[in-house]
Amino acid sequence: MKIYSLINEFSSLDPCVFTLGIFDGVHIGHQKIIKNLILRSRKKYCSVLLTFHPHPKEILNTNKKFFYLNTLSERIYNLKKTGIEHLIVHPFTTNFSKLRTKDFLKKILHPKSKIRKIITGYDSIIGKNRDSSYEELKKISHKYGIKVYKVNPYKFQKKIVSSTHIRESLLLGNIQWANRALGYFYTLSGNVIEGKGIGKMINFPTANLQIDSKKLIPKQGVYAVKINYLNNMYLGMLNIGINPTLEKENRKIKIEVHIFDFFENIYGKKIDILMIRIIREEKKFNSIQELKKQICMDKINIQKFFSCEKKIR
Ligand SMILES: Cc1cc2nc3c(=O)[nH]c(=O)nc-3n(C[C@H](O)[C@H](O)[C@H](O)COP(=O)(O)O)c2cc1C
Ligand SMILES: Nc1ncnc2c1ncn2[C@@H]1O[C@H](COP(=O)(O)OP(=O)(O)O)[C@@H](O)[C@H]1O
Structure with missing residues (x-):
């Protein structure tokens, strides 16, 4: 797996399938998205995952200390195990958070971009106007002939598997649920x-x-x-x-x-x-x-x- 520390550092030479998100924990919901990414990239395209560090909550909610399921090196290790080929770990800053979804997407989606397909989680798009970001993503992608696939949330015992739920479970001592949701x-x-x-x-x-x-x-x-x-x-x-x-x-x-x-x-x-x-x-x-x-x-x-x-x- 090749690792890049800035979006601009990555310029795909080959057509690729792309996903983005924070992926703290690399839990079974994340793993489902990544499996989908690899499946849709098989043989024809390379697989690219864009993640951010530090976690947006650490940068934006400074009044509350944020704790991670994975340190950055653990996250990289877990992502490597999934088999993706390219990993971009872009710094998340206050300035970056002010970027509108549209402007952020234009940074990665443009006529010269080699992205052919985008796989997204049920809530994994970031940007200032997060609510409308999926529609925005579909609109812009469509313009450039890029297909967008949305992966449904993974549920375990009727609860959506999310990094937030796993953090809550661990703080309550419910290790079994957290382990099942993490997949490890x-x-x-x-x-x-x-x-x-x-x-x-x-x-x-x-x-x-x-x-x-x-x-x-x-x-x-x-x-x-x-x-x-x-x-x-x-x-x-x-x-x-x-x-x-x-x-x-x-x-x-x-x-x-x-x-x-x-x-x-x-x-x-x-x-x-x-x-x-x-x-x-x-x-x-x-x-x-x-x-x-x-x-x-x-x-x-x-x-x-x-x-x-x-x-x-
Ligand atoms: C399995 C286990 C259970 C423990 N339970 C308690 C406890 O209920 N209350 C407590 O005051 N200390 C508890 N301790 C902590 C011990 O007080 C601690 O291991 C001991 O002070 C040795 O500390 P040290 O490694 O600094 O020498 C527990 C330690 C272990 C390994
Ligand atoms: N079964 C064991 N489990 C944990 N530590 C052990 C064990 N056997 C030997 N050790 C050694 O003993 C140290 C702990 O002894 P302890 O008296 O509790 O000292 P400390 O207060 O410095 O932790 C450990 O750091 C480890 O090096």
Whole structure:
């Protein structure tokens, strides 16, 4: 896959099929659009996907911090896996957002453009006047003999799959719905940093994860997870929270994982935590012994859950 960092950098030499959107998460709805793109491009045309970064909500709603399902490199990685040939990651700026749909489309659709077909999601056109953008797109495309195909929204359990719904589900701890909508396990990746060293003292060492500050952290609580370390998969339990039992002042959210049957020192190493399901809320215990007892119970429950999961498969 070839990557371009500006629309102008991309000048297709071959006729192409084109789609555009933000694609945060590259979920099953996005995947449906991309499959359609590749299907319609097969053999005859090259496939081109135009995306934007940062997310428009991050640039336009500055009063509310925006969190991503995918970091940019994760998004690029997920898009690469779909098999598209050309990816344009154009910067999204306030100025760019002021561009009227018509003017934006003229930038990419003109008599010399090699675009032959455009695939769009049910709401994936951007531009200042977003509401009328689909009609505008059809009108302008028609003028240049470009065909426009609209892909219907993907629904799962009667709910439209959208990045916004997936973000909401993760914040509510509904990891299963989010995973089904994503088509893969929601993953927190980063390097292992030092904590307080209490984990080892209670026989539950926990690798503390430092993640990208813009990555969405699911609801606080204890989770059954899988861990990818050096391409080996382990089972484990994750706590997302403020450690109210031991931490009196620091309210910063910590992400820490105890990996089952694992004994290595992995400070500074990269791990990926694949979220499977929430087990319980984080609680404040009266003593470290009570906390330890609960973590022992968590281990039993999570191992039981994983052994049932294996039997089903
Ligand atoms: C599976 C699991 C569940 C946990 N549940 C709680 C909890 O309910 N309440 C709490 O205060 N801390 C909880 N913790 C966090 C522990 O307090 C924490 O792992 C311990 O303080 C070690 O921290 P350290 O890595 O900084 O040494 C949990 C940790 C794990 C791994
Ligand atoms: N099973 C395990 N799960 C997680 N980390 C482990 C495990 N075994 C050894 N470790 C190592 O121990 C460290 C965690 O020990 P801990 O006492 O909780 O210290 P810290 O507070 O610095 O995280 C991890 O960062 C990792 O290097």
